[in-house]
Amino acid sequence: MSSTTEEKALTPETIENLKISKPAINSVGFGGIAAAVSQVSKYMNVADAFKLGAKMNQKGGFDCPGCAWPDPDDERSSLGEFCENGIKAIAEEAQNKTIGTEFFNKHSVDELASWSDFEIGKSGRLAEPMFLTEGATHYQPISWEDAFNKVGTHLNALDSPDEAVFYTSGRTTNEAAFLYQLFVREYGTSNLPDCSNMCHEASGSALSETLGIGKGSVTLDDLYKAELVLVVGQNPGTNHPRMLTALEKCKNNGGKVVAINPLPEAGLVRFTNPQNPIKLLTGGTQIADVFVPITINGDVAFFKAILLKLLAEEEQKGGVFDKAFIEEFTQGYDAFIADLKTYNFDECLKASGVSETVFNQVFDLILNNEKIIICWAMGLTQHENAVDNIREVVNLLLLKGSIGKEGAGTCPVRGHSNVQGDRTVGIFEAAPQAFLDKIEEKYGFKPSAKHGYSVIDAIKAMHEKKAKVFFGLGGNFISAVPDTTYSAQALGNCNLTVHVSTKLNRSHLVTGKEALIFPCLGRTEKDYQKSGLQLQSVENSMGVVSSTKGVLEPCSSALLSEVAVVCGVAHATLKDRSKINWLQYKDDYNLVREDIAEVVDGFKDYNTKLKQPSGFYLPNGARIRKFKTTTGKANFSINKLPNWKLKADELIMMTIRSHDQFNTTIYGLDDRYRGVYNGRRVIFMNREDMQERGLQEQQLVNLQSEFNGVIRKAPNFKVVGYDIPKNCCATYFPETNVLVPLDSFAHTAKTPASKSVSITVKAV
Numbered sequence: 162m163s164s165t166t167e168e169k170a171l172t173p174e175t176i177e178n179l180k181i182s183k184p185a186i187n188s189v190g191f192g193g194i195a196a197a198v199s200q201v202s203k204y205m206n207v208a209d210a211f212k213l214g215a216k217m218n219q220k221g222g223f224d225c226p227g228c229a230w231p232d233p234d235d236e237r238s239s240l241g242e243f244c245e246n247g248i249k250a251i252a253e254e255a256q257n258k259t260i261g262t263e264f265f266n267k268h269s270v271d272e273l274a275s276w277s278d279f280e281i282g283k284s285g286r287l288a289e290p291m292f293l294t295e296g297a298t299h300y301q302p303i304s305w306e307d308a309f310n311k312v313g314t315h316l317n318a319l320d321s322p323d324e325a326v327f328y329t330s331g332r333t334t335n336e337a338a339f340l341y342q343l344f345v346r347e348y349g350t351s352n353l354p355d356c357s358n359m360c361h362e363a364s365g366s367a368l369s370e371t372l373g374i375g376k377g378s379v380t381l382d383d384l385y386k387a388e389l390v391l392v393v394g395q396n397p398g399t400n401h402p403r404m405l406t407a408l409e410k411c412k413n414n415g416g417k418v419v420a421i422n423p424l425p426e427a428g429l430v431r432f433t434n435p436q437n438p439i440k441l442l443t444g445g446t447q448i449a450d451v452f453v454p455i456t457i458n459g460d461v462a463f464f465k466a467i468l469l470k471l472l473a474e475e476e477q478k479g480g481v482f483d484k485a486f487i488e489e490f491t492q493g494y495d496a497f498i499a500d501l502k503t504y505n506f507d508e509c510l511k512a513s514g515v516s517e518t519v520f521n522q523v524f525d526l527i528l529n530n531e532k533i534i535i536c537w538a539m540g541l542t543q544h545e546n547a548v549d550n551i552r553e554v555v556n557l558l559l560l561k562g563s564i565g566k567e568g569a570g571t572c573p574v575r576g577h578s579n580v581q582g583d584r585t586v587g588i589f590e591a592a593p594q595a596f597l598d599k600i601e602e603k604y605g606f607k608p609s610a611k612h613g614y615s616v617i618d619a620i621k622a623m624h625e626k627k628a629k630v631f632f633g634l635g636g637n638f639i640s641a642v643p644d645t646t647y648s649a650q651a652l653g654n655c656n657l658t659v660h661v662s663t664k665l666n667r668s669h670l671v672t673g674k675e676a677l678i679f680p681c682l683g684r685t686e687k688d689y690q691k692s693g694l695q696l697q698s699v700e701n702s703m704g705v706v707s708s709t710k711g712v713l714e715p716c717s718s719a720l721l722s723e724v725a726v727v728c729g730v731a732h733a734t735l736k737d738r739s740k741i742n743w744l745q746y747k748d749d750y751n752l753v754r755e756d757i758a759e760v761v762d763g764f765k766d767y768n769t770k771l772k773q774p775s776g777f778y779l780p781n782g783a784r785i786r787k788f789k790t791t792t793g794k795a796n797f798s799i800n801k802l803p804n805w806k807l808k809a810d811e812l813i814m815m816t817i818r819s820h821d822q823f824n825t826t827i828y829g830l831d832d833r834y835r836g837v838y839n840g841r842r843v844i845f846m847n848r849e850d851m852q853e854r855g856l857q858e859q860q861l862v863n864l865q866s867e868f869n870g871v872i873r874k875a876p877n878f879k880v881v882g883y884d885i886p887k888n889c890c891a892t893y894f895p896e897t898n899v900l901v902p903l904d905s906f907a908h909t910a911k912t913p914a915s916k917s918v919s920i921t922v923k924a925v
């Protein structure tokens with residue numbers, strides 16, 4: 162019997178073999194290296210692994226496709242700037258096994274959908290373009306030319322270009338991303354949702370409004386020189402391991418680190434640098450001087466408590482706020498202080514869930530230091546009040562004058578390795594008019610000025626059949642987005658779904674009436690074109706643009722680069738009506754960069770600057786106290802406490818990453834640092850909450866969320882008692898995306914609130 166689109170979208174994993182042990186407090190070290198080496202040897206030959214290890218994140222090598230953490234400008238470790246999870250990321254891409262006609266003949270779409278995400282990921286690298294005809298059970302091969310024409314035919318048959326959606330994931334290089342948005346705009350729409358919509362969009366919104374730039378202000382050097390670094394809502398030991406090396410350096414220079422997180426994440430507590438063998442033996446550095454076990458979404462309350470006490474101290478003794486900075490560079494101070502005074506300290510502290518003792522430790526550090534950096538990731542951005550979270554962080558930095566000076570500032574730590582660069586070069590459903598004007602000036606067509614669909618809008622539009630073609634440049638849309646069942650129906654409503662991908666994933670199985678898979682080159686592979694071997698470029702979390710060049714031979718001769726795919730689709734769709742010679746770009750990527758240099762600020766002499774071994778910094782106003790806001794100053798903002806309330810039996814759930822996954826790619830079934838082995842359908846619960854519900858360790862439970870009267874269910878999870886604040890719980894993404902309501906998202910930014918889902922837990 163064939164399964165429905167909704168059924169195919171769910172992860173059918175079992176949980177029988179789950180093993181639980183004590184969570185680790187120390188990250189990396191021998192365990193990490195052993196884990197990485199065993200991972201690599203599973204899929205790659207050892208010679209390739211060494212070749213890659215030596216080139217990863219080295220000047221002139223390739224950029225690790227793992228995370229967006231920057232590489233040091235100066236000395237780089239001779240062992241390579243790598244980490245355990247970086248090695249897993251490249252091993253995942255640089256697999257020996259490939260899949261094509263034979264594989265898809267053997268396995269129907271239905272059968273593949275019954276595999277777990279882990280099994281799907283292990284099937285191998287996609288090696289040929291494939292096509293699923295309407296009503297068919299199996300994908301079949303298709304030539305690139307026919308495939309491009311199919312996309313063109315579908316796009317040209319739509320009543321309006323706004324009936325197509327063009328998604329981007331954040332691994333896409335600057336060159337491919339720039340051409341892609343250019344094609345989409347020439348085709349006639351601004352429907353350019355991207356993974357950033359689900360990730361740091363709230364940071365972009367909050368920082369643009371308050372500091373005039375949607376990116377962070379600090380450099381790696383600032384982190385080394387900071388007196389105090391707050392790491393808020395972030396798990397760097399797993400998701401940005403090389404950040405721990407920077408924090409260690411900061412501490413060696415006398416800096417202090419505070420971790421604000423519902424979970425005592427390994428790595429923040431203690432960290433062993435894998436590139437320092439002596440440390441491996443002695444047990445490593447204590448990274449966090451203070452650990453703040455905050456309640457989920459208690460951050461605005463916590464920061465308000467800090468702000469209130471700072472204000473009291475300023476009013477009593479003075480010298481707490483940087484008055485000269487506030488006077489010269491900011492706007493809105495009086496209104497901000499007036500609003501702050503309407504809050505009560507005790508109530509705020511209580512709402513944060515933090516003890517007075519821990520609060521005072523953090524308060525003293527903030528009071529007594531002038532060079533403060535605040536780092537954050539998804540723990541702040543994936544809430545309904547995510548924008549308030551980040552604006553409140555900015556308020557604190559502004560009061561302390563901790564922005565635009567050495568060792569101080571904002572540090573939103575990006576996820577995908579080029580998610581920041583994609584936005585810089587134009588992947589944006591709401592691009593500024595100035596950028597659109599530049600496109601018009603250079604290419605002679607008028608881009609649509611209408612705001613396009615973000616991820617959430619796109620899902621709704623497809624559900625309502627207002628959008629009929631979905632095109633994804635990278636990523637795994639169905640598993641990444643909230644409300645899996647509703648979103649599967651949305652994709653199922655499309656006439657055509659297309660994915661440009663390196664690996665098979667669930668989105669290839671949750672299709673429109675027709676579907677295409679375009680296999681492409683990965684970051685690690687050599688990209689040969691007419692003019693020779695090509696290099697591409699990416700921007701890291703700190704605004705440094707550098708080159709990346711693959712080192713391995715492509716895993717299949719049928720692969721195209723993302724640039725070539727975009728050129729092929731653009732040419733087949735726009736034909737003679739285009740003002741652009743699409744096919745020239747794929748022969749020589751220098752031409753793409755020459756265009757970017759003309760259109761995007763900060764890229765003058767792009768091709769020349771890219772030859773600098775460490776890359777080049779893009780301009781950043783906040784870094785030099787030139788705030789490009791509507792007021793021309795840094796803006797204080799007024800933020801309310803969140804006002805959600807749990808019902809009697811509800812818990813607030815955050816959906817997080819295990820140590821063995823890259824977003825929807827499941828490297829393995831273990832979460833070593835949290836002591837979970839052989840299974841992912843677990844719910845981490847406070848032991849008192851378990852007791853109140855009469856739940857035992859590893860008891861099988863069903864999870865349910867209710868939002869605006871709609872009930873969503875996720876069955877068969879096992880309970881794991883954990884050090885997590887009362888009324889809070891945690892599960893892994895994407896297994897519980899089915900519980901995240903589509904209509905629960907950050908105001909202003911529309912980031913799905915996947916870190917604050919109200920759920921109930923019931924024994925099976």
Ligand SMILES: Nc1nc2c(c(=O)[nH]1)N[C@H]1C(S)=C(S)[C@@H](COP(=O)(O)OP(=O)(O)OC[C@H]3O[C@@H](n4cnc5c(=O)[nH]c(N)nc54)[C@H](O)[C@@H]3O)O[C@H]1N2
Pocket residue numbers: 227228229246360393394395396397399400401421422423424426455456457458459460538539540541575576577815816817818819820822823824825916
């Ligand atoms: N190996 C690996 N690396 C990755 C990724 C991956 O999946 N695997 N993903 C990449 C991507 S795209 C991204 S965006 C980043 C994600 O990097 P992270 O943001 O570190 O990832 P999450 O697992 O979502 O972790 C969120 C952290 O926030 C905490 N948290 C949750 N809610 C709250 C809250 O309300 N307040 C506070 N203070 N803390 C909270 C959680 O306990 C957790 O430690 O990592 C990137 N790097």
Ligand SMILES: Nc1nc2c(c(=O)[nH]1)N[C@H]1C(S)=C(S)[C@@H](COP(=O)(O)OP(=O)(O)OC[C@H]3O[C@@H](n4cnc5c(=O)[nH]c(N)nc54)[C@H](O)[C@@H]3O)O[C@H]1N2
Pocket residue numbers: 226329330331332333356357359360361539543576577634635636637638640641642643661662663664665666681682683684723816817818823824825826894895897898901915
């Ligand atoms: N509940 C919940 N949901 C979340 C999150 C959460 O914390 N909780 N996090 C959100 C966040 S922060 C993000 S960024 C999104 C991630 O959303 P996406 O970016 O859409 O998802 P990924 O899992 O990173 O995409 C993996 C797929 O990308 C393809 N791929 C890998 N490398 C390449 C490449 O070089 N080129 C191309 N063309 N394809 C490639 C592979 O086929 C792979 O299967 O998920 C979001 N969803």
Ligand SMILES: [Mo]
Pocket residue numbers: 356359360361575576577
């Ligand atoms: Mo992300």
